[in-house]
Amino acid sequence: MIHLFRVSKIYAPNYPALVDIHLEIEKGEFVFLSGPSGAGKTTLLKLLFRGEEATEGQIIVNGRNVTRLNGRGVARLRQEIGLVFQEFRLLPTMTVLDNVALAAEVVGTPVRESRKKAFNLLRELGLKDRHDAKPPALSGGEQQRVAIARALVNDPILVLADEPTGNLDAEMADETMRLFARIHDRGTTIVIATHDAGLLKRFSYRAVFLQRGRLLGDSKFAGEAAT
Amino acid sequence: MRLSRISFVFRRVLKSFRELLWTHILTSGTMAMTLFIFGGFLLIQQNLHGLLKGWGSQIQIFAYLENRLTAAEVEPLVNRLRGYPEVESVRFVSQGEAWENFKKSLGSQSGVLEGLSADILPASLEIALKAAYRNHDSLAGVAQRLRTEKDISEVEYPEEWMARFSLLVLGIQWAKWILGGFLFMATLLIVGNTVKLAILARREEIEIMQLVGAPAGLIKTPFVIEGMIQGLLGASLSLLFLWLLFLFLSSQLPFTLGVLTDRAQLRFLEPESLALLLFLGWAMGAVGSLLSLRRFLQRW
Numbered sequence: 001m002i003h004l005f006r007v008s009k010i011y012a013p014n015y016p017a018l019v020d021i022h023l024e025i026e027k028g029e030f031v032f033l034s035g036p037s038g039a040g041k042t043t044l045l046k047l048l049f050r051g052e053e054a055t056e057g058q059i060i061v062n063g064r065n066v067t068r069l070n071g072r073g074v075a076r077l078r079q080e081i082g083l084v085f086q087e088f089r090l091l092p093t094m095t096v097l098d099n100v101a102l103a104a105e106v107v108g109t110p111v112r113e114s115r116k117k118a119f120n121l122l123r124e125l126g127l128k129d130r131h132d133a134k135p136p137a138l139s140g141g142e143q144q145r146v147a148i149a150r151a152l153v154n155d156p157i158l159v160l161a162d163e164p165t166g167n168l169d170a171e172m173a174d175e176t177m178r179l180f181a182r183i184h185d186r187g188t189t190i191v192i193a194t195h196d197a198g199l200l201k202r203f204s205y206r207a208v209f210l211q212r213g214r215l216l217g218d219s220k221f222a223g224e225a226a227t
Numbered sequence: 228m229r230l231s232r233i234s235f236v237f238r239r240v241l242k243s244f245r246e247l248l249w250t251h252i253l254t255s256g257t258m259a260m261t262l263f264i265f266g267g268f269l270l271i272q273q274n275l276h277g278l279l280k281g282w283g284s285q286i287q288i289f290a291y292l293e294n295r296l297t298a299a300e301v302e303p304l305v306n307r308l309r310g311y312p313e314v315e316s317v318r319f320v321s322q323g324e325a326w327e328n329f330k331k332s333l334g335s336q337s338g339v340l341e342g343l344s345a346d347i348l349p350a351s352l353e354i355a356l357k358a359a360y361r362n363h364d365s366l367a368g369v370a371q372r373l374r375t376e377k378d379i380s381e382v383e384y385p386e387e388w389m390a391r392f393s394l395l396v397l398g399i400q401w402a403k404w405i406l407g408g409f410l411f412m413a414t415l416l417i418v419g420n421t422v423k424l425a426i427l428a429r430r431e432e433i434e435i436m437q438l439v440g441a442p443a444g445l446i447k448t449p450f451v452i453e454g455m456i457q458g459l460l461g462a463s464l465s466l467l468f469l470w471l472l473f474l475f476l477s478s479q480l481p482f483t484l485g486v487l488t489d490r491a492q493l494r495f496l497e498p499e500s501l502a503l504l505l506f507l508g509w510a511m512g513a514v515g516s517l518l519s520l521r522r523f524l525q526r527w
Contacts, residue, residue, distance in 0.1 A: 049438075071443050078440030091432055106441035110231040111238075150439070 001027040001158065001189050002048065007057030009043050009213075017043040018213045021057070025191065027157075030184045032200055033193040035210035041193035044210070045160050048191070049081050050074045062157060079107045082151030082188075086163035088143045090135040096122065096146050097131040104153045114153075121149040125179065141172035148179060159183060161192045165199065177203050232445060239449040240456070247425055251457055254421040258461025258511060259468065261410040262504050266469045268403035269500050275396050277494055286361055286389070288354040290373050291381040296350065304378050305352065313360040313369050318353045322346050349380065363393040411511060418457065418515025419522075422450050426519070451516045458512025462505045470495065 002025040009018040018040045025031050033041045046052040047059055050066050059066040064077055090099050097118050104114035122131050125145045135143055144164060151159055161180070165173035177199060184190045194200075200207050209217040244251055290308075292301065301319055308317045320328070325348040330337040354373075356365060366384050373382045426433065436446055477493040496504075 051438075075440045075442045078438060081440075083438050089431075089435060089438075091435065102436070103439040105231070105235050106436050106439055106445060108229055108231055111234060154439070 001025055001029070001062060002191070003058075003060040004044075004047075005058045005060075007047065007059060008055050009040075009047060009052060010055045016213050018047070018054075018210075021215050023208065023215065023218075025189065027189055028184075028187050030181070030190045030205040031192070032203075032205055032207040033191060033210060034195065034197070034200060034207050035216075036195055038212070039195075039210040040213040041195070041210055042162050043213075045162050045191065045193050048160055049078055049083060079154055080157055082148075082154070082156035082159040084144070084147050084151045084159065084161035084164045086166035088135070088140075088147045088167075090143060090146055090150075092134060092136050095132050095134060096127060096138070099135065099146060100150045100153050103150045107154055109154075117153055118149065121152055122146070125149050139172075140167050140169075141175065144168060144172070144176055145179065148176070148183075152183065156188065158189045158191070161190070163194055164192060165194065165196060170198075173199065174202065235445065236448050236452065240452050243425060243429075243449065243453055244456075247428060250421055250424055251453070254418055255457045255460040255464060257417045258414055258458055258508055259464035261407075261414045261511075262462050262465035262508055263468050264410060265403060265407040265507070266465055266496065266500070266504050267472070268399060268407065269504070270469060270473065270496055272396065272399045272403060273497060273500065274493055275392075275399065286356075286366070286385060288356070288366065288370055288373065288382060288384040290352040290354060290376075290379045291349045291383075292351060293378055293380050294346070294349060296378055300378065301350070304376070308352065308354060308373075311369065311372070313356050313365055314354055315357045316355045320351045320353060322348055322350045325349070325351060352379075363389040411507075414511055415515045415518065418454055418512055419519040421457070422454060422516045422519035423522075425450060425453065447517075447520050450520055451513055454512035454514075454516030455509050456512070458508035458510065459505060460508075461512075462508025465508070466496075466501065466504060 002023070004021050004023040007018060007021040007023075008016060010016045021044065033044055035041055043052060047054050048061055048066065050069060054067050057067070061077060062080055064073065066077065069077060090096075091102070094102065097115060100118035100121060101111070101114040104117055105111060109117070119128075119131060122128055125148065127142060127145055127149070130138060130142060130146075135146065138146065144167070148164075151161075159180070164180070165176050168176060173196070180190055180192065181203065207219040208215065292304075296304075305317050305319055308314055323345060326345040329348060330340060333340065354369070356369065360366075360369070363386075366389060367386065370382045370384055370386075373379055433446055473493070473495050
């Protein structure tokens with residue numbers, strides 16, 4: 001599903017955000033990108049949906065060479081990916097339903113079908129009664145669930161989440177993680193960037209460790225080495 | 228583009244006009260002013276052309292004949308001149324007729340001519356040109372050729388007047404394009420800034436659309452359509468003001484200035500000019516939007 005080969009990202013000379021990253025993530029995997037602030041987790045996620053361009057190396061996502069995509073190709077890639085951010089990034093002037101339906105409409109889903117899909121997702125995520133509210137009227141946990149609904153509305157094969165529990169209390173964070181686990185159970189590949197070590201303990205999925213832009217370890221291979 | 232996308236684009240355009248109504252109105256108004264000035268020049272130029280054409284039917288070349296010429300010798304000359312491609316008609320005015328006309332023009336003072344011989348005035352030819360050739364250059368060309376005819380002693384036509392009038396029309400034509408050009412540049416900047424404001428107002432929304440995979444065309448098209456609508460509204464508004472100005476002038480000008488004898492000679496813009504103004508408005512809106520989109524969307 002995801003292949004990174006000798007990937008580097010340098011924003012400014014002598015300030016590499018990522019250095020020589022090799023990483024493979026299989027279809028249907030659930031992976032944490034972990035590490036302290038400034039480790040390069042967010043940059044790595046951005047490279048996967050072409051929010052940033054790699055300085056060096058090759059990135060393949062779902063068979064597409066991300067480093068060589070033109071504008072149209074980037075749009076197509078993003079239609080296959082669901083994105084979730086720490087700060088939710090919902091439009092405050094639109095209703096919850098419209099926020100979710102917008103993502104379906106822009107990829108060509110008819111308006112009625114978009115709203116139906118959005119409504120069903122909101123119901124599934126326990127937000128049926130909040131569909132007409134504006135995001136500022138929602139709690140942090142509710143806003144993050146709306147953002148997840150938006151990420152799921154186009155049935156993505158891959159969900160990328162950047163610190164999705166960063167603005168939530170522990171209880172909400174666990175609830176959000178259980179939601180990601182449910183999505184993963186349907187076969188969707190999930191990659192979550194987090195600096196919260198507690199999450200990694202409570203949810204035992206593969207974890208890739210980054211520090212100062214370098215890949216320090218991968219629990220998948222650490223396990224194999226131990227055995 | 229699929230129907231769902233077309234519907235999406237038009238809903239966004241409507242939303243923008245609802246949310247940024249005054250910005251759109253101001254931009255359309257600015258475009259209307261630019262096109263009003265340009266259209267005003269078009270109107271003046273067109274009416275001067277019309278005036279020139281109207282007066283042109285009265286413009287003639289007078290070719291005075293050598294005194295030695297007999298009536299038999301005049302005939303082939305007249306026939307030869309009728310063969311000129313520019314010439315519509317040639318009328319022979321004999322010495323006797325010229326004398327009578329002159330006397331008539333003097334009216335009650337014609338007594339001053341007593342004692343003078345009728346043959347002091349030369350016989351002449353009154354040459355009228357076809358409508359397409361009633362301009363300064365054609366008149367000068369025909370006059371030049373007439374001067375080479377050995378039976379013609381002198382050629383006269385309102386040369387200076389025609390030259391000045393043609394220069395005036397030419398001046399207005401150039402002023403229209405030069406002044407119009409500056410105004411268009413200024414208007415493009417204004418349209419560009421309106422689109423920039425619209426982009427900034429919807430920056431968050433556009434970013435999210437980009438993140439969820441909206442094609443660039445779907446993001447840009449509503450802005451371009453907004454520009455086109457602004458341009459067409461501006462052009463329509465300018466035409467309305469021009470029409471009102473025209474109604475006012477056509478009721479005032481002929482009597483105030485005494486320039487025109489017939490009010491019907493003043494005419495509003497031809498259909499081609501109306502189409503040109505609408506097209507310019509449409510194009511200004513579209514180009515202004517596209518330039519602004521290129522500058523601001525690439526930054527993200």
